[in-house]
Amino acid sequence: QSVLTQPPSASGTPGQRVTISCSGTTSNIGNNYVFWYQQFPGTAPKLLIYNYNQRPSGVPDRFSGSHSGTSASLAISGLRSEDEAHYYCAAWDDNLSSPVFGGGTRLTVL
Amino acid sequence: EVQLVESAGGLVEPGGSLRLSCEPSGLRIINAWLSWVRQAPGKGLEWVGRIKSEADGGTRDYAAPVKGRFIISRDDSKNTLYLQMNSLRTDDTAIYYCTTVLVGSRWGFHLWGRGTLVSVSS
Numbered sequence: 001q002s003v004l005t006q007p008p009s010a011s012g013t014p015g016q017r018v019t020i021s022c023s024g025t026t027s028n029i030g031n032n033y034v035f036w037y038q039q040f041p042g043t044a045p046k047l048l049i050y051n052y053n054q055r056p057s058g059v060p061d062r063f064s065g066s067h068s069g070t071s072a073s074l075a076i077s078g079l080r081s082e083d084e085a086h087y088y089c090a091a092w093d094d095n096l097s098s099p100v101f102g103g104g105t106r107l108t109v110l
Numbered sequence: 111e112v113q114l115v116e117s118a119g120g121l122v123e124p125g126g127s128l129r130l131s132c133e134p135s136g137l138r139i140i141n142a143w144l145s146w147v148r149q150a151p152g153k154g155l156e157w158v159g160r161i162k163s164e165a166d167g168g169t170r171d172y173a174a175p176v177k178g179r180f181i182i183s184r185d186d187s188k189n190t191l192y193l194q195m196n197s198l199r200t201d202d203t204a205i206y207y208c209t210t211v212l213v214g215s216r217w218g219f220h221l222w223g224r225g226t227l228v229s230v231s232s
């Protein structure tokens with residue numbers, strides 16, 4: 001069981017806005033930055049969002065991150081078929097003294 | 111373009127050992143903090159451990175499941191990161207990724223290798 005909680009699946013239609021949630025506690029999300037990763041089948045994860053809402057160069061501004069208290073969210077606007085992938089949140093956990101991940105959310109574009 | 115390339119994994123019997131290496135191209139690791147992350151087949155991501163740069167003390171930290179069995183090291187002269195895995199168990203079966211740590215972060219996984227599969231089975 002993962003320390004951070006994500007819904008196992010999410011879906012949307014092309015052009016729609018979809019959000020993926022990531023729930024934690026004060027020892028992780030509530031007190032530390034959240035990162036988001038995108039992973040296509042058979043490939044390595046890719047950094048999508050860091051420090052709650054910052055995008056590395058090359059990541060489209062359709063992807064955005066936010067957080068409130070002990071939860072964080074990844075929003076994808078203008079959904080495209082190529083966004084179909086797994087998405088993982090991650091944060092440092094002060095109690096475990098290690099980074100922890102969510103279980104991942106499989107995004108389907110209908 | 112920076113690429114991280116892990117050495118080939120393989121099939122190991124329970125209790126056995128295996129050493130992985132990771133050699134980035136297009137990046138000198140001397141000032142980089144580096145991590146290993148693994149992913150069991152069909153499962154989520156799990157942090158394995160991290161090594162800081164020598165300038166920052168070269169400190170190594172490990173996840174609880176691998177502490178005392180795995181050793182992360184680096185050879186900056188060879189621009190290579192290593193993961194020595196001992197006393198391997200079946201639940202160590204996973205794809206192992208080497209990653210760079212985002213500058214300014216203490217752990218954030220930035221650039222990832224393609225990964226290499228380690229299978230532990232009799």
